[in-house]
Amino acid sequence: QVQVVESGGGLVQSGGSLRLSCAASGRTFTTYSMGWFRQAPGQEREFVAAISWNGASTYYADSMKGRFTIFKNNAKNTVYLQMNSLKPEDTAVYYCAAGHWARNGDRDYEYNYWGQGTQVTVSS
Secondary structure (H helix, E strand, C coil), X not given: CCEEEEECCEEEECCCCEEEEEEEECCCHHHCEEEXXXXXXXXXXXXXXXXXXXXXXXXXXXXXXXXXXXXXEHHHCEEEEEECCXXXXXXXXXXXXXXXXXXXXXXXXXXXXXXXXXXXEEEC
């Protein structure tokens, strides 16, 4: 019912900013909660941020708090991840996902639909 496609990744220097976009399709998009995850080579997939279906609740991994912001635009069927004060350790493939949460959206099993990922590289 929902297809998601990420975009906006690229190369940025340490301390810089980048905004990722996740475009979704489907008549029931507004009923789905959304999340961002990332995975670096040789690392496990890591939770980044999530937003509830109605936008009332947001959640962030501790290392992202104060630097990253998740928000959505229902009219455009798009969720965004604004990343500021980027560090080399933020380098990873970032994935967008849609689902109906069983808890607070910080586990990958809570999501039914996933994008193909977009590469973010932060140079020092």
